[in-house]
Amino acid sequence: MTLFDEREQAFEAKFVHDADMRFRIQARRDKLLGLWAADLLGKTGTEATSYAQSVVSADLEEAGHEDVVRKLSADLGSRVSEAQIRAKLLELLPQAQLEIMQEAD
Template identity: 60%
Template sequence: MSTFDDRENAFEAKFAHDEEMQFKVNARANKLLGLWAAELLGKTGNAAEAYAKSVVVADFEEAGHEDVIRKVAGDLGDKASDGDIRNKLAESVKTAKSQLLDEV
């Protein structure tokens, strides 16, 4: 293999790794957001975990975070504003990145 092929393979491997990590960050951030929302809804234990999982699944509806925000906002009603949800999601993304980096 030539040096060019080696570099191409390395870039492809890095891209695949970065995409996988971004997927994991988003899934974990959505779970953290779901657990936060579950607490506001008064859910605990298995019910909170099930709700958090439903938030993670909601992210598969469309690209980006809007589907998750829409679900959580609809479920929370007047318990949290759209801004509160967006801020908590941003905080959850930072926490998820930190947690995943600590695991590596």
């Protein structure tokens, strides 16, 4: 194997790792967002966990987070605005990243 082949494999491995980390961070952010929304809906325990999982699943419908915003907007109704949901998405991203990085250590 040549040096070029080794470098190519290293870049490919890094790309796969980075993509996996982005996916895991986004899934954690969605779970945290789902737990936040569940609290607003008065859900607790396994009901809240199940709802959070439905939010994670909703994010798999299409690229980006608009599917999550639509779901939460429909579920929460007048409790919060889409702008508040989007702000919470941004607020929870660093927390999700920190949690995933700590798990990786």
